[in-house]
Amino acid sequence: MSSPNTPTPELTADGFDTLYSPAYGQTYHSKHGALAEARHVFLEGAGVDERLAQGLSTRVLEVGFGTGLNFLLTAHRAAASQAPLHYVALEKDVLPAGVLAGLNHGPRLDALALRDALVAWRRALPEPPPFGIHGRRFSEILLLDLIVGDATIAPLPNLAFDAVYLDAFSPDANPELWTPDFLGRLFEVMRPGGKLATYSAKGSVRRGLEAVGFRTGKRSGPPGKREMLVAVR
Ligand SMILES: C[S@@+](CC[C@H](N)C(=O)[O-])C[C@H]1O[C@@H](n2cnc3c(N)ncnc32)[C@H](O)[C@@H]1O
Secondary structure (H helix, E strand, C coil): CCCCCCCEEEECCCCCEEEEECCCCEECCCCCCHHHHHHHHHHHCCCHHHHHHCCCCEEEEEECCCCCHHHHHHHHHHHHCCCCEEEEEEECCCCCHHHHHHCCHHHHHCCHHHHHHHHHHHHHCCCCCCCEEEEEEEECCEEEEEEECCCCCCCCCCCCEEEEEECCCCCCCCHHHCCHHHHHHHHHCEEEEEEEEECCCCHHHHHHHHHCCCEEEEEECCCCCCEEEEEEC
């Protein structure tokens, strides 16, 4: 059932849909290209693409599961090189199966079977999904743990993550996911050398990351953005 706050699809410049969130007044991805942003900022920025290409077993923590696009792309990359992937994602407002199924990610994603399996799994969850961890093993090498609830209070599993995708809405719209307190909790569950990537290049975010112990660096941004941040534990 849709409410005035139900996100609605919007086409981005590379032909992939994103969603517009009336509640946050923002889209889930860059309008300059959802696919390009996911690949450039997260898979490449956090070093996950490189790890998976080498067949390395990889643990990713995502802040803001949203449409699952980052998950699908990462899982597809892992499958291509048979690299084991444990993907843990935090999400407060899990999107309804109908919204996920309506996005045009599938046919052009090369991961249609996985997208369909994700939608089917979502359909089988209670509505709304209860707080807590919902795990789904999609294959011998692919495990998704979706942690439903407010990320600022949900216990974070200390898995020594290789990578963190910090994909909250902007610091102005979604401030609780950019505080030094929350960034410090992310730091704690990463392994030394693990990389956190975010599309934001704001000075306050960089300072917050450094205040909790990360070493930060700027990288060229995805289409439409000059810079982004990578932080290394
Ligand atoms: C920019 S979108 C994420 C896009 C997503 N990574 C994708 O590939 O579609 C931000 C997400 O953070 C979630 N979110 C916002 N505040 C949250 C909170 N306090 N705890 C957990 N999730 C939150 C929103 O519901 C939304 O799905």
